[in-house]
Amino acid sequence: MGLRIVPDLYLTMLDAVSNDRARLNAALQEISTGRSVNSPSDNPAATAALIENTAQTNNNDQFQRSISSVQGVLETADTVLGSVIASLNQAIAVGTEGANGAISPSQQQALAQEVQSIQDTIQNLANTAYQGNYLFAGTAFSTQPFVTDPSSPSGVSYQGNNDTNKIQIGPSQYVSINLPGSTIFTASGSDVFQALHDLTTALQSGGNVAAALDEVHTAFNNLNMQRTFYGNALDELNSVNNNLSQQQLTLARETSTLISADPAKAASNLVQAEYTLNAALSAFGRISQNTLLDFLK
Amino acid sequence: MGGLSGTLGIAINALIADQGSLEVTANNIANANTPGYTREQAILAEQQPVQIGNLLFGEGVVLQSIQSIRDPVLELRIQQENQIQGQLGSFIGGANQIQALFNETQGVGLESVISQFFNSFQALSTDPTSLPLRQGVLSAAQSLVDAFHQASASLQQIQTGLDQTVTQDVTQVNLLASEIAKVNAQISSARVSGQSAGALIDQRTQLVNQLSNLIGLNITNNESGTYTISTENGTPLVVGVQSFTLQTQMDPASGTQHVYFNQNDITSTITEGALGGTLQVRDQTVPSVLNSLDTLAASIVSSVNAQHSAGYDLSGNPGGNFFTPLTGTAGAATQISLTVTNPAQIAASSDGTPGSNGNALALASIENQPIVSGQTATDFYAGMVNNIGSQVSFADSRQQAESALILQLQNQLNSVSGVSIDQEAANLVMFQQAYEASAKVVSIVSQLMQTTINMT
Numbered sequence: 001m002g003l004r005i006v007p008d009l010y011l012t013m014l015d016a017v018s019n020d021r022a023r024l025n026a027a028l029q030e031i032s033t034g035r036s037v038n039s040p041s042d043n044p045a046a047t048a049a050l051i052e053n054t055a056q057t058n059n060n061d062q063f064q065r066s067i068s069s070v071q072g073v074l075e076t077a078d079t080v081l082g083s084v085i086a087s088l089n090q091a092i093a094v095g096t097e098g099a100n101g102a103i104s105p106s107q108q109q110a111l112a113q114e115v116q117s118i119q120d121t122i123q124n125l126a127n128t129a130y131q132g133n134y135l136f137a138g139t140a141f142s143t144q145p146f147v148t149d150p151s152s153p154s155g156v157s158y159q160g161n162n163d164t165n166k167i168q169i170g171p172s173q174y175v176s177i178n179l180p181g182s183t184i185f186t187a188s189g190s191d192v193f194q195a196l197h198d199l200t201t202a203l204q205s206g207g208n209v210a211a212a213l214d215e216v217h218t219a220f221n222n223l224n225m226q227r228t229f230y231g232n233a234l235d236e237l238n239s240v241n242n243n244l245s246q247q248q249l250t251l252a253r254e255t256s257t258l259i260s261a262d263p264a265k266a267a268s269n270l271v272q273a274e275y276t277l278n279a280a281l282s283a284f285g286r287i288s289q290n291t292l293l294d295f296l297k
Numbered sequence: 298m299g300g301l302s303g304t305l306g307i308a309i310n311a312l313i314a315d316q317g318s319l320e321v322t323a324n325n326i327a328n329a330n331t332p333g334y335t336r337e338q339a340i341l342a343e344q345q346p347v348q349i350g351n352l353l354f355g356e357g358v359v360l361q362s363i364q365s366i367r368d369p370v371l372e373l374r375i376q377q378e379n380q381i382q383g384q385l386g387s388f389i390g391g392a393n394q395i396q397a398l399f400n401e402t403q404g405v406g407l408e409s410v411i412s413q414f415f416n417s418f419q420a421l422s423t424d425p426t427s428l429p430l431r432q433g434v435l436s437a438a439q440s441l442v443d444a445f446h447q448a449s450a451s452l453q454q455i456q457t458g459l460d461q462t463v464t465q466d467v468t469q470v471n472l473l474a475s476e477i478a479k480v481n482a483q484i485s486s487a488r489v490s491g492q493s494a495g496a497l498i499d500q501r502t503q504l505v506n507q508l509s510n511l512i513g514l515n516i517t518n519n520e521s522g523t524y525t526i527s528t529e530n531g532t533p534l535v536v537g538v539q540s541f542t543l544q545t546q547m548d549p550a551s552g553t554q555h556v557y558f559n560q561n562d563i564t565s566t567i568t569e570g571a572l573g574g575t576l577q578v579r580d581q582t583v584p585s586v587l588n589s590l591d592t593l594a595a596s597i598v599s600s601v602n603a604q605h606s607a608g609y610d611l612s613g614n615p616g617g618n619f620f621t622p623l624t625g626t627a628g629a630a631t632q633i634s635l636t637v638t639n640p641a642q643i644a645a646s647s648d649g650t651p652g653s654n655g656n657a658l659a660l661a662s663i664e665n666q667p668i669v670s671g672q673t674a675t676d677f678y679a680g681m682v683n684n685i686g687s688q689v690s691f692a693d694s695r696q697q698a699e700s701a702l703i704l705q706l707q708n709q710l711n712s713v714s715g716v717s718i719d720q721e722a723a724n725l726v727m728f729q730q731a732y733e734a735s736a737k738v739v740s741i742v743s744q745l746m747q748t749t750i751n752m753t
Contacts, residue, residue: 004712004713004717005712006708006709006711006712006715007711007712007715007716007717007718007719007720008329008711008715008716008717011704011707011708011711012704012708015700015701015704035402037402038402038403039393039396039397039400039402039403039686039689040396040399040400040401040402040682040683040685040686040689041393041396041685041686041687041688041689041690041693042402042686042690043686043690044682044683044684044685044686044687044690045683047401047402047679047682047683047686048679048680048682048683048686049679050401050402051401051406051408051675051678051679051682052675052676052679054401054408054409054412055408055411055412055664055675058409058412058413058416059412059416059419059664061416062416062419062420063419065420066419066420066422066423069420069423069424070423131424133424133426133652137652138650138652139646139648139650139651139652139653139654140650140651140652141426141652142426142651142652161650163648163650163652163653165422165425165652165653165654165655166422166654166658167419167422167423167654167658168419168422168658168661168662171665174658177423259402291718291719291722292718292719292722292723293718293722296722296725296726
């Protein structure tokens with residue numbers, strides 16, 4: 001007798017069919033869920049990369065939320081400073097009128113009154129709060145920054161501090177979100193309140209209105225310069241926000257490459273698995289139909 | 298012995314031998330699909346011839362024995378691969394439970410709570426006096442604490458489950474060992490009385506396969522036909538007709554069930570079979586993941602506490618600890634808890650001014666600092682998940698290779714020991730014809746005898 005062959009292919013066939021079916025199920029799962037990685041063991045390295053990606057996506061989300069939550073503050077501050085500049089322009093016009101020697105003392109008194117009221121308006125603007133926080137108090141934003149104070153030379157004293165806050169808008173990118181009121185309104189040499197106070201006094205007492213007007217000009221220039229901080233900060237936040245949105249898209253694409261099914265590949269796997277399974281099944285149907293017994297009469 | 302009655306004797310013996318052969322064939326056909334059945338063969342032999350005068354007369358055929366056709370070397374190989382298969386199966390089962398706890402591909406695990414915790418400080422930095430944002434930090438911190446508690450509790454539950462499996466497996470090992478010893482005794486007495494032990498040996502092979510699926514074995518054949526079976530380190534389970542029992546007992550140091558023989562702890566020597574795989578997950582994989590979690594929790598606690606102490610709360614008081622300080626790394630994931638319970642106590646300020654956000658930013662930036670074994674919390678965690686996934690993936694592919702190998706060995710064994718219906722059908726024809734021929738001889742001898750009797 002020759003070499004004895006495996007009399008029963010049952011085990012081999014069953015194994016082949018179950019392997020084919022497993023491949024078919026994997027392909028079906030991949031197509032129906034749209035993912036090729038469903039647990040860490042499916043692709044450990046991709047899972048680790050996915051974790052890093054998700055963390056970065058979450059951080060970027062937070063950076064964008066931070067940006068949108070400070071945009072309101074910055075925009076309000078910018079608008080307020082715009083109003084202050086308009087008021088100062090008005091004060092300069094009043095002062096220019098007062099510097100004209102032709103006007104009467106009573107007219108000068110009226111102009112002094114007008115400047116005083118402009119100063120009050122600016123003081124109110126400088127005390128603007130956004131959602132309960134004073135905009136120009138440094139980091140002491142629960143303290144009203146500019147209070148009327150007869151003992152101060154300008155009649156107004158600054159109660160805030162000289163600190164600023166930053167927020168994080170990128171992995172190592174920070175942006176300052178405020179300027180202390182002392183830098184904007186009461187910087188030495190360009191103190192808005194001192195200048196307006198001096199202008200009022202000069203108009204009231206027939207003093208050197210032109211010199212006082214110069215002071216107002218200086219304060220105006222400083223304030224105009226400081227205001228650009230807010231514009232610049234808003235521009236920066238906008239552009240970073242756009243970059244972050246772009247990054248989020250890239251990260252989402254990467255995540256998808258890491259764990260998503262490749263539809264074309266999955267479909268061809270499916271077809272192949274179906275084909276081999278059908279082949280194995282039909283082979284299964286063919287075996288062990290006939291033995292020698294069938295031919296013995 | 299010569300003469301007609303001698304011829305009749307030969308024919309009748311042939312009928313008996315053919316009948317026996319047919320019986321063996323019938324039994325083979327009946328057991329064609331019986332798992333573990335080894336085909337049998339009737340061993341026919343010539344009778345001792347007799348000398349009459351100077352002539353030697355053949356005395357016909359005798360059914361000498363019924364032999365099982367087996368290949369002990371292949372059977373041993375299968376049994377050895379079986380124990381590796383058993384080990385991989387139970388390892389994958391246990392490790393799959395662990396990776397399910399950290400299945401980040403489905404959003405399960407610690408990544409989101411770690412991110413959200415540090416992001417809550419970022420959010421607070423945009424408005425450091427805001428009570429809702431401060432409350433947000435506390436809820437994110439509580440979620441982080443809960444996630445650590447839950448992960449470590451789940452790991453401990455997995456460990457407890459595996460512990461029960463160890464006890465059940467050892468009970469099963471003892472049961473199988475005593476069964477094998479009983480079958481050994483039957484085989485040995487069948488041998489002594491010269492009976493065929495094929496069915497008994499098949500039964501024992503099945504039992505040994507079940508046993509090797511549970512625990513790694515060394516097997517030696519004894520002269521009496523019995524087996525001596527010991528574990529990987531030589532602890533006896535079966536010696537001939539005697540079996541020995543393993544005990545399980547709580548190990549005070551680990552709090553888990555250890556395996557003992559005669560008061561000796563043999564736990565660490567069991568590496569194969571389902572028991573070996575279960576012990577591997579219980580004693581190595583789970584503790585290593587728990588240790589990683591503890592390390593991660595302890596690092597977050599100590600670095601957040603250090604930074605929090607450097608800041609000032611809403612009332613301008615020094616920050617102090619954010620988390621309750623830990624005594625050590627062990628158990629950190631279970632013990633982690635919050636010290637700060639009042640949102641105003643969160644130290645967002647770096648200088649005591651309520652509106653300062655410097656410390657909130659510094660706390661948020663811990664996320665990107667190398668605080669755990671030179672890695673960020675996220676990197677360390679990703680490494681941990683990668684490691685678990687790789688272990689499962691490696692065991693998976695080994696198991697596939699092992700299955701293919703076992704299938705191949707099984708086929709090889711079947712080519713020796715499996716029943717071929719074709720072959721049995723041929724035997725059927727052969728023995729049928731032989732039986733018919735012998736019956737014809739009986740009938741002819743009978744006619745001859747009749748003729749002889751009628752002669753008188």
